[in-house]
Amino acid sequence: MKTNDIVINKIINWLVAEDKSYEWFAKQLGVSKVLVGFMLNGDCTLKSERIEQIARIMRITTKELVHTDAILEDQLTVNLHGELSNRRSKRELDSLLFAINDYLGLKEQIK
Numbered sequence: 001m002k003t004n005d006i007v008i009n010k011i012i013n014w015l016v017a018e019d020k021s022y023e024w025f026a027k028q029l030g031v032s033k034v035l036v037g038f039m040l041n042g043d044c045t046l047k048s049e050r051i052e053q054i055a056r057i058m059r060i061t062t063k064e065l066v067h068t069d070a071i072l073e074d075q076l077t078v079n080l081h082g083e084l085s086n087r088r089s090k091r092e093l094d095s096l097l098f099a100i101n102d103y104l105g106l107k108e109q110i111k
Helices: 003-017 022-029 033-041 048-058 062-066 087-110
Strands: none
Touching (some): 022 033, 022 048
């Protein structure tokens, strides 16, 4: 599950548990109700600054907000945005992929 989805689910559950409306939440964030609707429908990705602001409103830590209680083995993903524009960045990505594959190979040997 993506971090954005985890945060959205926690916000929705919190709003229901606290009996708070989207309108109230929008006022706390200082944004429109429409933007809150977009955020909670997953139509936009929550930026780190917004996640920190939401955590403060919910009176929890950012770590608690983004952490899922249901992280299952082998279901974690990494999303990379942008493009590789030079040889160094391509080498760095290759190095990262090698390290990941090396880790997965060692993990299989342990099992």
